[in-house]
Amino acid sequence: MGLEDRDSLRVLHAALNPGADSEELLRRMYTRWFALDAPVRDLFGPELASQRAAFGRAIHWVFGEFVAQRAQEPVAFLAQLGRDHRKYGVTEQHYDSLRRAWYSTMRSHLIDSWTPAVEDAATQAINLITAIMAGAADADDGPAWWDGTVLEHHRVSRDIGVVRLRMDRPMTYHPGQYVSVQIPQWPRRWRFLSPAMPPDPDGFIEFHVRAVSGGMVSNAMVAETRAGDRWRLSSPHGAMDVDRDGGDVLMVAGSTGLAPLRALIMDLCRFGENPRVHLFFGARYPCELYDLRTLWEIAGSSPWLSVSPVSEYSFDPPWAAAYPDVQPPRGLHVRQTGRLPDVVTKYGSWGDRQILICGGPAMVRATHDALIAKGTPPERIQHDPF
Ligand SMILES: Cc1cc2nc3c(=O)[nH]c(=O)nc-3n(C[C@H](O)[C@H](O)[C@H](O)COP(=O)(O)OP(=O)(O)OC[C@H]3O[C@@H](n4cnc5c(N)ncnc54)[C@H](O)[C@@H]3O)c2cc1C
Ligand code: HEM
Incomplete structure (x- = not known):
């Protein structure tokens, strides 16, 4: 039955419900994963709580879609996530260790309801999720990121900085989209920023950044950015657009x-x-x-x-x-x-x-x-x- 067994999928979906004790399950899964594959820990920042929460929300939603027997949206979402994960340096070996850690944590967490049918559904779901992500990453021959040099940084008000860069090669995005940005002051802390100009064939790009109160990366972008800094950009997203035939x-x-x-x-x-x-x-x-x-x-x-x-x-x-x-x-x-x-x-x-x-x-x-x-x-x- 596997992925067609909605009752078993419901058991797995319920275990990942953020309202239940899924936090403990996810904590154990990450601990097991890092024990099996120590280098994978270095891909993450020091603080894992928000990462666990983001992972938990994503897989809870995916399992909900599996319960409803919907495939199109979760497959598109996972493929995009897999392509985006290239910027973290994720490899096939990481997917393999994640699969093993995820499966064994689910089994020990759900020991009382771990029937052969649930085992079947869990194995197939975990394999499918990781295979879609890894497959999409593998199939994408576009760059995983674009590096560029800060040319100018203007502090246009106490809390706002305008940063102009030239990318080593022009980046492709649609006007109105946002991209992921990593700065040298905060390695591995990617944040979304929206380019303030359309894509430029010579690789010029401009960002407007507001330092939010208590914000790690935005304060560094506004206060510490210097000409010559190397920024890394990735993953254009978003669908905001003006339909020129759609009225005022x-x-x-x-x-x-x-x-x-x-x-x-x-x-x-x-x-x-x-x-x-x-x-x-x-x-x-x-x-x-x-x-x-x-x-x-x-x-x-x-x-x-x-x-x-x-x-x-x-x-x-x-x-x-x-x-x-x-x-x-x-x-x-x-x-x-x-x-x-x-x-x-x-x-x-x-x-x-x-x-x-x-x-x-x-x-x-x-x-x-x-x-x-x-x-x-x-x-x-x-x-x-x-
Ligand atoms: C689609 C998208 C596009 C974005 N584009 C831009 C952009 O062009 N320019 C820009 O300056 N920022 C933009 N942001 C916000 C940016 O990605 C960061 O979230 C923001 O700079 C805070 O990061 P931080 O590391 O400084 O704060 P964190 O350390 O992550 O958070 C610290 C505190 O600040 C709060 N916080 C986080 N974001 C905001 C916010 N936007 N407003 C108020 N409080 C916040 C958090 O809740 C938390 O309490 C965009 C965000 C999204 C989702
Ligand atoms: C080989 C396996 C994987 C590795 C090595 C990996 C690694 C990472 C890293 C390093 C981050 C950034 C964390 C940070 O900002 O501190 C991240 C973010 C995230 N991961 Fe994964 N991940 C893997 C698989 C998965 C899977 C299977 C899912 C869900 C189906 C997932 C969902 C997410 C989400 C939702 C985020 C946050 C936002 C984003 O980048 O889109 N990851 N992952």
């Missing part, structure tokens, strides 16, 4: 959430005619609206683009005393004061627009909810996963 567009950017929307706007500049695009660009303080000059320049020569700056406070903090005061050129929207969700929905639901929201999770959720409350159809709204 509303974009809402919170802080460095501007980056992917800026890339999409720059890409639209290639065309003579575009749908109208209204961009709300928000930050806490006026001085944190770091890229207004570029946006105004584009708007000045692109009649389809309007830019509305929004800041939560009407004044700048003391640390910004020496920052230049940016005022819009004549005829462009002046800055408004308020929270993005309130300012945006003041004008109605924008329900007839393609809507793209980008920024920190709290701002994206609040803007999304405020629009829905105004009557915007949810299917009109796009945002990246949190």
